[in-house]
Amino acid sequence: MIEIINVNWINLEDKKIEVKDVNIPSEDNLEIDGSGKFLMPGLVDMHTHITPTSAKHYLYSGVTSVRNTGGNFEMLNLIDDVTPNVYATYRFIDGEPGLWGPTSYGNISTNDIETALAAVDELHKQGAKFVKVYGNIQEEVLEAVGKKSGEMNLEVAADLLHTKSIDSIKAADYGVKWLEHASSIVHSLYPNYNTQISQDEFNRISQIEMDEERLTDVLAHLIEKEVKIVPTLTLYRHLAEGRIFNPQELESSKQMKLLDEDKVFKVNDQFNAIDAQLNEDFRSRQKWEYKQVKAITGKYLEIGGEVYIGTDAPAGTWVYPGLSMIEELNEFKNFNLNNFEILKKAAVESKEVIGEDNGYLLLESNPVEKLENILDINTVFVDGKRFKHNDIAQYTVDGKSLMKEFEGIERKYSL
Template structure:
């Protein structure tokens, strides 16, 4: 047990900061002088894709738990102790043609019900916490997957951003419990919309104004079906606006410097390659979707629907592991929530889903005054271990060994 003395405890439940002694679970017995510092629960990224190469970047930005929304069982097992707690699913289930290509180490692409049910069995044997489905999944396959998953006490999460056939109402009626990116709700509000429509058709649809009554009807139905949403607003915003950060100072942060200098996790190469392919028509569509999802999120919160905070890092462009949680926290300032409520949503409420992680952050400045202060970390406590910020910065994974393992896993599938 670690005893942190005289620290400013950020009491999110009671919306106050109180000076007190706090005990943090640890493998070691230690006493720390917390005078002048702040202690808060660790952040939870409720939609992300962690890897052995990126794991330390979550801790370096104060994320002590991740909800991994798609990946590979063997690859996640390569992650060592310098990592947040991982609440994971693994290969996701898509239709044919697969949006990420044919079946591989990260996905099962099929229109065959029996193949999809075998994929659910695989996830259950791997002790996945939930099942993830993707945008080209067929209706009959989705219904069968939900039924099988329910029998195994696994909820189904759906990323239906690119669906042409299954809107949020249909997904909820089938029994889907999570809409990642708040996806397919726009499809329920604009029945003719999908991401593959022509520019002219998008221009027509984007001029339609959905009534408050219709928005309320759709969202009320989802709430009655106990659907949770993770809007990933920063993802939409970066796809629309490019490399513009909220706040701009993130670009000069310790965390961005570490990401820029990382020779193993070279995510900027990926982002630059994707960004170069995005044309003005695509960006205009993403800006429109961003505004739609903001309105959906605001109304869902108003109606007491379950909304969680996640980033989708490192997908799309300029959405970084750990660091982008600050951007996403700032996005939630749009929704009539104060700083305590936003931080509670990103910690206490999220941990009611993923389980208590005993994660805490000892930081140098008040996170309630400015979410960017979360990045000024002294020590991260997670999984019974403590990591000084400088130690996380210096930690390097064995890239050669990791690549060898990855090639073997890729060959297997």
């Protein structure tokens, strides 16, 4: 047991800070003087894609649990102990042609119902916490997947950003319980919209003012069907604006420095390659979608819908594991939430979904004053383990061994 004495406990339930002694279940047995420091529950990224090479970066930014929304069972089992808790699904189910290509180590691309149902069986046997479907899935396949997943007590999460036929109403009726990126709600509001329309058609649709009555009706239906959304607003904003951080101080943070200097998890190579291909037409669409999803998120919160905070790191561009949670927290200031309420959503409400993670952050600065003070970390506690901040920074993984393992897994699924 670790006892932290005289610490400023961030009481997110009662919206107050109180000096007290706090006991943390741990494999260690020691007392820590918390005088002048702040203690709060760890953050949860509710939409991300963790890997063995990125795991430590979540801890380094105060994320003690992640909801992994797509990956590979064997690869995730290679993650070592320097990691947040992982609440995961594995290969996602897409239609043909797969948006990420044919069936591989990370996806099952099929228009065949039986093949899709076998994929649900695979996920269930692997211990996945939910099932993820993707934007080219066919309606009859989604309906069958939704039914079978329900029978197995697995919720269905959907990324339908690129769908041409399944809007949020259909998705909810087919049993989808999570709309990742708040996807397909825009399709319900603008029936002729999808990401593959011509620029002329997009220009026409983007001039249409959102129908507030229609928005309320759509979202009320989603609430009735118990649908949750994870808007990933930072992802939309970076795709629209490029490498502009909110707040700007993140650019010079210790966390960004560690990411930039990581010789194994070289995510900037990926971001630069993608960013170089984004033209102004694409950015204008992302700017419009960012505006729409903000409006959808605000209204869903207003009428009592369940909204969770996630990043999609490291997808798209400039969305970093761990660090981008600070950006996403700041996005929620758009919805008339104070910092206590935002932190509660990210560190308490999320755990009602994934389960208590026993994660805590001992901070040098007050995160209620400024959300980026979360990055001023002294110690991270996860699942009985204690990680001093400097120790996380110095920890390295064997990149060559992991690459060899990955190549074997890739071959396995390409046969």
